[in-house]
Amino acid sequence: MTSVSTRSMDFEEEARKARKCYMYGDYQKGISFYKSAIEKLRLFCQTLSNESEKKRGNECIAELNRELRLTEEHDRMIDDITENLLRKPRNGSDRAAGGDVDYDIDFGVPIHHAAVDERPTRDPGFNNRFAPQGATPFQQAPGRPQPVARDVRSANNDPRRRNAPSSASNNKQKQPDNKRVNNQPNNGEKKYQPVGAEKDLVEGLERDIVQKDPNVRWADVAGCTAAKKLLQEAVVLPRFMPDFFKGIRRPWKGILLFGPPGTGKTMLAKAVATECKTTFFNVAAANLTSKYHGEGEKLVRLLFEMAKFYAPSTVFIDEIDSLCSARGQSNEHEASRRAKSELLIQMDGVTGAVGGDDVSKMVMVLGATNHPWDLDDAMRRRLEKRIYIPLPDMETRQQLLEINLKEVQLHGDVDLNGIAQKLDGYSGSDITSVCRDAAMMQMRRATENLSMTQIQEQAQVLKEKLQLPTIMKDFEDAISKISSSVSKDMLEKYDKWMKDFGSV
Incomplete structure (x- = not known):
């Protein structure tokens, strides 16, 4: 079995090279490698005595023949497209068959198209890359995407819809997405364009x-x-x-x-x-x-x-x-x-x-x-x-009350200065909570002892009651229920850190 494996390496290498050339669009060399691999595999199968191995070898020959026909079909397709696009216009004015190549208006000279004017060249790093394992009688072929034969002439009569080979010198497909995104309307604002795999991270940020x-x-x-x-x-x-x-x-x-x-x-x-x-x-x-x-x-x-x-x-x-x-x-x-x-x-x-x-x-x-x-x-x-940023002082507490209550109707007996004095030691968030609670006192009085059905039936009457102003007692009740969230020990700790590391 060792000798068999050693002799099978010849056509395995040829098959790998053929598939590599096909992937890179170098169909001419791919055809040569396919023919060489088929011939070597056929000679190898003649030396086999095991019927199951010989049957396996014939199946691989059929598979390689199918890939060879597909490669030849794609090569002919490229030749037809190239000949169609680059054909000289008749009488200096008629377009060539296909009608999609751009000509200079004054001179009738076709504009250079990198995708069709330059045949694909072999990648310089071809021999240094790991080639996919080819199918052999003794080894399962790894899964790879199967090429799909397309009728280019029926695709809206647009030969330029074929992607340019990746090895073309002016490959448009390798251009980053920046140009495409920048051409989109963005209300005149500049937009940060990441490269490569960082695009998803930037979008999340x-x-x-x-x-x-x-x-x-x-x-x-x-x-x-x-x-x-x-x-x-x-x-x-x-x-x-x-x-x-x-x-x-x-x-x-x-x-x-x-x-x-x-x-x-x-x-x-x-x-x-x-x-x-x-x-x-x-x-x-x-x-x-x-x-x-x-x-x-x-x-x-x-x-x-x-x-x-x-x-x-x-x-x-x-x-x-x-x-x-x-x-x-x-x-x-x-x-x-x-x-x-x-x-x-x-x-x-x-x-x-x-x-x-x-x-x-x-x-x-x-x-x-x-x-x-x-x-x-x-x-x-x-x-x-x-x-x-310390707790608000007397003046700041009064400003906070005015800001929070600017949309609330207040009764004449409400003394914001007195309320501010009672809120000594409260943070800004605590003062906001007191104002919210006091503003809801009128609603609580109006709906007290009423079921949800009664509230729905008396909606209009309750709406008038809810327009009544907030009184001083509402604030006193709210202060009695809401305490300060900051302790004196915490304030002493802030003062000490400010004394050691503060910079104002």
Whole structure:
């Protein structure tokens, strides 16, 4: 059996080369290899004494003959198309048969078509590539796509619909999708075009995190005066005075907002994107993680490439401590550490995406967290400005009440100043909850002890009752039911971290 296998290698090699040439469109050489393989296999079958092996060999000969006829048919088809397209027009004006080749209007000279003017050439790396295993009497042929014979002349009389061979020098099929996408109407907006397998990753990032206008104004954020001034200095002023913000006066590349939950850190970030007219990247941990090895750090790199493309941009990382916690912990995963390293490199590495002097290409990283003490030391250094967003003071609490109640009708006995004094120690989110609860008190009184059927029957009467203004007692009841969500121990911890690492 060893001698048989050794002698069968001759026609196996010929069959592999023939199929390789067919796949690359080199039909002339493929025909030669097919004929050689068939002849060698026929001679080999004559030496066999086993009837089952001889039958198997005859089946392979029939298969190779079928592939040879198909290859010859495709070669004739290309010859017919080439002759049809390149035939000289009769009398200098008639088109050739087929009528699809473009001629110069003045001179009648056919324009060069790479797909038909150049016959396919053998791939230089042909012998270095792993060829698919051919069918032999002693080895099953692997599955491969079967070629489909097509009648080109009946396909709407359009010979150009055949794909160009992959080895053609000016192959149009190898052009990236960028040109095709850029030709589509996009309302005049530029669009980041990835290459290769990164297209799906970029589409996911754009779908999940890119926001052009969050529609939050500075006036929608009560208080936070110091933070607003610093954010305007980092984002707004450099766009109006680009000549000043250069060199040592370059804009801040990283800002950290930290403080108790519900104090307006995320609202400030949205106001930056809206007021400063920058592309807003709202990043969460789920956007930069993947189950595939190495894809997490690739997502980080693509994020900053997109931010640089759409610059000026704001990359807002909410709960940044979840992405950039201290490295070296016992429960840290390798993939998480690689993603952190890539994020640090993109922010301030040799090829970092931020920190340049060109204000029009500015990418600012804005982070928000409730646990600043969990941040990695390197990330804390890259976030140059670390701003403490404390609980609202008396004036800020009154502004929050006015903002939340601007669409609510209030009774004359409502004293917003007195309510603000009672809300000492409440966060902005807690104050919003108090206002919502108080605004619903009138509805609760009107529908008390009524079933759903009675509510439907008395809908018109209840509608008039619901228009009554909110009274002071409603706010007192709401405050008695809703407590502050921030403890004194937590406030002391924030004050200590601000004293050690704050930068305003």
